[in-house]
Amino acid sequence: MPTYEAHLHPLRAAAERVAQNVAVQFREEVDRDSRWPAESMRALAEAGLMGLHVPRSLGGHGEGLTALVLVCEALGRECPSSGLCFGMHCVGTAVIAAKATQYQQEHYLRPIAAGRHITTLALSEAGTGGHFYLPLTQLQGEGEEFILEGEKHFVTNGAHADSYVVSVAAGGDTGTGQFSCVLVDRDLPGLSWGDAWHGFGMRGNESRRMRLDRVRVHQRNLLGEVGDQVWYVFEVVAPFFLMAMSGTYLGVAGAALDLATEHLKTRTYSHSGERLSGQPVLQHRLAELWIKLRRTRALVYEAAHLGDEGNPAALVPILAAKADVAEMATEVTNEAMTLCGGAAYAENSLLARYLRDARAAHVMAPTTDMLKTWAGRALLGEPLLQ
Numbered sequence: 001m002p003t004y005e006a007h008l009h010p011l012r013a014a015a016e017r018v019a020q021n022v023a024v025q026f027r028e029e030v031d032r033d034s035r036w037p038a039e040s041m042r043a044l045a046e047a048g049l050m051g052l053h054v055p056r057s058l059g060g061h062g063e064g065l066t067a068l069v070l071v072c073e074a075l076g077r078e079c080p081s082s083g084l085c086f087g088m089h090c091v092g093t094a095v096i097a098a099k100a101t102q103y104q105q106e107h108y109l110r111p112i113a114a115g116r117h118i119t120t121l122a123l124s125e126a127g128t129g130g131h132f133y134l135p136l137t138q139l140q141g142e143g144e145e146f147i148l149e150g151e152k153h154f155v156t157n158g159a160h161a162d163s164y165v166v167s168v169a170a171g172g173d174t175g176t177g178q179f180s181c182v183l184v185d186r187d188l189p190g191l192s193w194g195d196a197w198h199g200f201g202m203r204g205n206e207s208r209r210m211r212l213d214r215v216r217v218h219q220r221n222l223l224g225e226v227g228d229q230v231w232y233v234f235e236v237v238a239p240f241f242l243m244a245m246s247g248t249y250l251g252v253a254g255a256a257l258d259l260a261t262e263h264l265k266t267r268t269y270s271h272s273g274e275r276l277s278g279q280p281v282l283q284h285r286l287a288e289l290w291i292k293l294r295r296t297r298a299l300v301y302e303a304a305h306l307g308d309e310g311n312p313a314a315l316v317p318i319l320a321a322k323a324d325v326a327e328m329a330t331e332v333t334n335e336a337m338t339l340c341g342g343a344a345y346a347e348n349s350l351l352a353r354y355l356r357d358a359r360a361a362h363v364m365a366p367t368t369d370m371l372k373t374w375a376g377r378a379l380l381g382e383p384l385l386q
Contacts, residue, residue: 051113076251081204087244201356
């Protein structure tokens with residue numbers, strides 16, 4: 001473990017206790033029933049982890065990207081849906097905390113730190129796909145209130161969150177990359193939800209469609225200034241989201257590799273008594289997977305460390321980390337299925353669930369292709385958004 005993680009050991013230990021004592025108990029049910037991991041989220045709150053990115057002055061831990069990777073990796077090993085749900089809460093928290101007013105500190109960040117409030121992002125829309133920074137949802141001012149009209153898709157934590165960081169077109173202008181974010185509380189008149197989420201993987205994330213039908217929000221719930229949220233994309237939203245997902249998928253790949261390793265160690269041929277672990281070709285293939293995982297893990301933690309330092313060189317590693325972890329996790333889980341043979345192909349086996357969860361990494365915006373394009377532009381000194 002890199003030396004810069006040393007002060008985070010208590011947080012890692014707390015996350016591992018939640019993952020191993022709570023999340024693991026419910027992961028099969030969460031996947032089978034597409035059920036939000038309420039027990040994991042409650043345990044994370046009781047462990048004091050929900051305020052991971054809330055400033056210490058407000059009762060939180062005041063941590064950054066490295067801590068986020070650590071916690072999500074621990075959760076992802078046991079229940080990937082729990083890692084995703086917690087990670088999205090953390091991204092929402094970081095966005096609120098970035099330019100929080102005193103009102104937002106007291107009414108959102110303190111309750112989050114106390115484990116009484118869950119938040120999340122509501123950025124994605126059907127019409128813009130992976131271009132989450134081009135919202136079509138409209139915001140109009142009326143006195144001391146904003147009126148929101150539009151529809152969001154793939155809102156992780158869905159109706160279980162207490163607030164939502166909602167992106168809207170700035171001043172009615174769409175397609176410019178300039179947008180605003182407002183905090184929308186749950187149960188406001190005009191806020192409704194689509195059908196329950198039943199996905200291929202990450203089935204417990206409650207990723208539902210949100211409808212905003214003239215929802216009224218007080219202007220004090222505006223985050224930052226009108227139209228300045230393009231700053232949030234690369235300074236807050238992207239780093240925290242990409243590191244949360246990178247940590248979760250490191251956990252998925254690590255768990256899949258452990259299952260394959262254990263299978264090779266314990267599986268024997270009845271006719272000869274020979275273990276699979278004695279086969280050179282399988283030894284070679286397992287080593288390749290271990291190398292891929294460790295190489296990607298090093299990139300992820302380097303990116304998180306550079307981001308926490310405020311190093312201007314952090315952007316490319318952060319973009320590359322999630323792209324690399326998506327490819328690595330998909331490959332490792334797929335190859336682990338092969339190494340474990342027919343037993344892995346039992347319906348909804350643990351390894352099969354990890355494979356389904358891993359596959360989702362490529363399509364979570366920013367997608368793998370988009371991230372590689374942005375990383376290339378950054379390396380060439382070109383504008384990321386063109």
